[in-house]
Amino acid sequence: MTREAAREFFGNLGEELKVSRLDDIPDGEEISIFSHGQFDDLCRGPHVQRTDQIGAFKLTESAGAYWRGDESNPMLQRIYGTAFSSKQELEAHLAQLEEARQRDHRRVGVDLELFHIDPISPGSPFYLPKGMVVYNGLIDFIRSLYPKYGYAEVMTPQILRTDLFKTSGHYELFKDDMFILEGDDGEELAVKPMNCPGHCHLFSLRKHSYRELPIRYAEFSRLHRNERSGTLTGLSRVRSMAQDDAHIFCQPDQVEAELDSFFEMTREVWEALGIDCTEMSVATRPDGFVGEVEDWDRATEQLLGAIERAGYPRQTKLGEGAFYGPKVECDFRDVMGRPWTLATVQIDVSMPARFGLRYVGQDDQPHQPAMIHRAILGSLERFMALYIEMTAGDFPFWLVPVQAIVLPIGERHLDYAQRLAARFGAAGIRVECDDRSEKLGFKIREAELKKIPLMLVVGDQEQENKTVMPRWRHGKKGGDEAIEVDALIASLVEGIRERRIQMQR
RNA sequence: GCUGGCGUAGCUCAACGGGUAGAGCAGCUGAUUUGUAAUCAGCAGGUUGCGGGUUCGAGUCCCAUCGCCAGCUCCA
Numbered sequence: 262m263t264r265e266a267a268r269e270f271f272g273n274l275g276e277e278l279k280v281s282r283l284d285d286i287p288d289g290e291e292i293s294i295f296s297h298g299q300f301d302d303l304c305r306g307p308h309v310q311r312t313d314q315i316g317a318f319k320l321t322e323s324a325g326a327y328w329r330g331d332e333s334n335p336m337l338q339r340i341y342g343t344a345f346s347s348k349q350e351l352e353a354h355l356a357q358l359e360e361a362r363q364r365d366h367r368r369v370g371v372d373l374e375l376f377h378i379d380p381i382s383p384g385s386p387f388y389l390p391k392g393m394v395v396y397n398g399l400i401d402f403i404r405s406l407y408p409k410y411g412y413a414e415v416m417t418p419q420i421l422r423t424d425l426f427k428t429s430g431h432y433e434l435f436k437d438d439m440f441i442l443e444g445d446d447g448e449e450l451a452v453k454p455m456n457c458p459g460h461c462h463l464f465s466l467r468k469h470s471y472r473e474l475p476i477r478y479a480e481f482s483r484l485h486r487n488e489r490s491g492t493l494t495g496l497s498r499v500r501s502m503a504q505d506d507a508h509i510f511c512q513p514d515q516v517e518a519e520l521d522s523f524f525e526m527t528r529e530v531w532e533a534l535g536i537d538c539t540e541m542s543v544a545t546r547p548d549g550f551v552g553e554v555e556d557w558d559r560a561t562e563q564l565l566g567a568i569e570r571a572g573y574p575r576q577t578k579l580g581e582g583a584f585y586g587p588k589v590e591c592d593f594r595d596v597m598g599r600p601w602t603l604a605t606v607q608i609d610v611s612m613p614a615r616f617g618l619r620y621v622g623q624d625d626q627p628h629q630p631a632m633i634h635r636a637i638l639g640s641l642e643r644f645m646a647l648y649i650e651m652t653a654g655d656f657p658f659w660l661v662p663v664q665a666i667v668l669p670i671g672e673r674h675l676d677y678a679q680r681l682a683a684r685f686g687a688a689g690i691r692v693e694c695d696d697r698s699e700k701l702g703f704k705i706r707e708a709e710l711k712k713i714p715l716m717l718v719v720g721d722q723e724q725e726n727k728t729v730m731p732r733w734r735h736g737k738k739g740g741d742e743a744i745e746v747d748a749l750i751a752s753l754v755e756g757i758r759e760r761r762i763q764m765q766r
Numbered sequence: 767g768c769u770g771g772c773g774u775a776g777c778u779c780a781a782c783g784g785g786u787a788g789a790g791c792a793g794c795u796g797a798u799u800u801g802u803a804a805u806c807a808g809c810a811g812g813u814u815g816c817g818g819g820u821u822c823g824a825g826u827c828c829c830a831u832c833g834c835c836a837g838c839u840c841c842a
Contacts, residue, residue, distance in 0.1 A: 699799095
């Protein structure tokens with residue numbers, strides 16, 4: 262159908278939005294109409310030829326969507342459904358969705374007593390003791406790599422005068438999304454939504470020689486952003502969070518090496534956690550950017566080059582960069598298939614100038630440093646959300662909240678069991694002892710459901726021989742070979758120190 | 767923030783067209799002393815998110831509000 266004919270056709274039907282849609286179709290592209298009964302649809306197609314080709318379908322969701330994705334446009338009602346050629350396939354699909362929901366971090370977080378999210382503070386998690394083990398474990402891990410990669414940890418204030426964010430440019434763009442407080446004499450303060458301005462301020466405090474560069478400031482402080490209520494999602498999108506954040510100040514010719522080092526460290530972290538990224542993008546210059554176009558272009562090229570050297574396939578997110586610079590985004594998908602950015606590295610073409618940052622070069626002249634933002638886990642909250650879903654709560658031994666549980670078979674083994682637990686605890690192993698008067702099968706079932714990787718069964722034989730019968734969650738089931746306690750402790754400690762993912766043979 | 771859906775015990779869910787809120791699991795108590803994924807019995811647990819309204823009577827109907835879920839928008 263020609264454009265004009267289509268315009269008249271839908272105009273007569275009163276389908277004004279479809280008429281408007283015609284203008285979005287570029288010249289030369291075919292304008293196709295599909296018909297079924299009384300229903301005529303503008304669609305690129307293809308459609309099924311006959312509805313009897315659909316064996317089974319189910320409407321799954323309905324939600325609003327802005328016309329052309331613009332918030333200022335009217336909202337349409339969007340209905341989601343899924344169709345299969347047979348009922349069995351539909352049921353299999355629905356069962357798979359249900360299984361995915363079982364891994365949802367919001368459910369697992371409650372089941373494993375990791376965190377709690379409460380209406381008393383929407384979007385701000387309460388960490389329970391076990392969640393805190395994971396949170397701290399991740400920070401400790403990243404922190405342990407900082408000497409190797411040359412980072413220096415700092416801590417900057419939670420609450421600062423908004424002048425700082427006016428300087429950085431964040432205030433103008435994000436004022437409404439910041440928690441603003443009033444200080445003495447009407448002075449305006451803000452709870453910090455990010456660390457970068459503070460790190461720029463730190464850098465500006467004194468003169469720096471080129472010999473000191475790169476300076477890499479790392480910080481794990483909590484950040485607060487007043488995200489719009491409809492965007493909050495479990496731990497994936499929160500108002501209160503922490504990042505394994507760092508900002509690198511270096512000479513312009515050191516940027517490539519810093520990017521390479523970022524990818525090296527990121528790979529080391531991902532390997533230790535047993536994950537890898539498949540979706541890596543460069544987010545390019547957005548509308549309303551600051552800085553010079555040539556700086557943007559050079560920075561974008563540098564990011565593309567670094568991804569290539571790191572050996573990852575890359576995509577482009579057109580116009581999705583930060584206002585201060587282009588960024589690399591490493592995306593992972595949740596159980597619903599939604600992508601979320603975890604690791605990111607960004608070149609800042611704006612803040613060094615805004616803060617008037619300088620270092621003294623070899624030529625004894627002042628120079629403006631290059632600046633890089635980077636996070637590997639990203640937001641710890643979001644990382645935990647995604648990681649819980651990737652592992653279904655089955656954390657690596659070094660990270661899991663409860664590493665081992667002692668299971669005495671009968672009351673007469675309680676004393677030995679408790680002394681055993683104390684020995685494991687003294688060696689730095691997170692251990693519990695199930696001293697309830699339940700049958701062994703029951704205790705094992707509970708320990709399995711709590712995803713405790715190692716069970717230590719003790720009965721007459723073990724007590725007699727001063728041994729334990731290990732039962733590995735991912736190893737052979739059913740005890741067969743009791744082992745000597747000190748040897749087991751030594752191998753566990755060794756595995757924890759090396760952050761081995763699989764501990765059992 | 768917007769559109770739609772949903773809020774019942776710690777969790778998962780019941781309760782006909784308005785008629786005294788129930789169960790399983792978890793919890794507590796007792797019995798049981800157990801060898802690799804659920805021992806038995808009893809007890810306790812709710813201002814049905816919060817606030818109004820309609821009605822003789824509201825978990826159920828209406829309004830408002832808070833929160834959650836999905837999508838949209840946004841994401842420093």
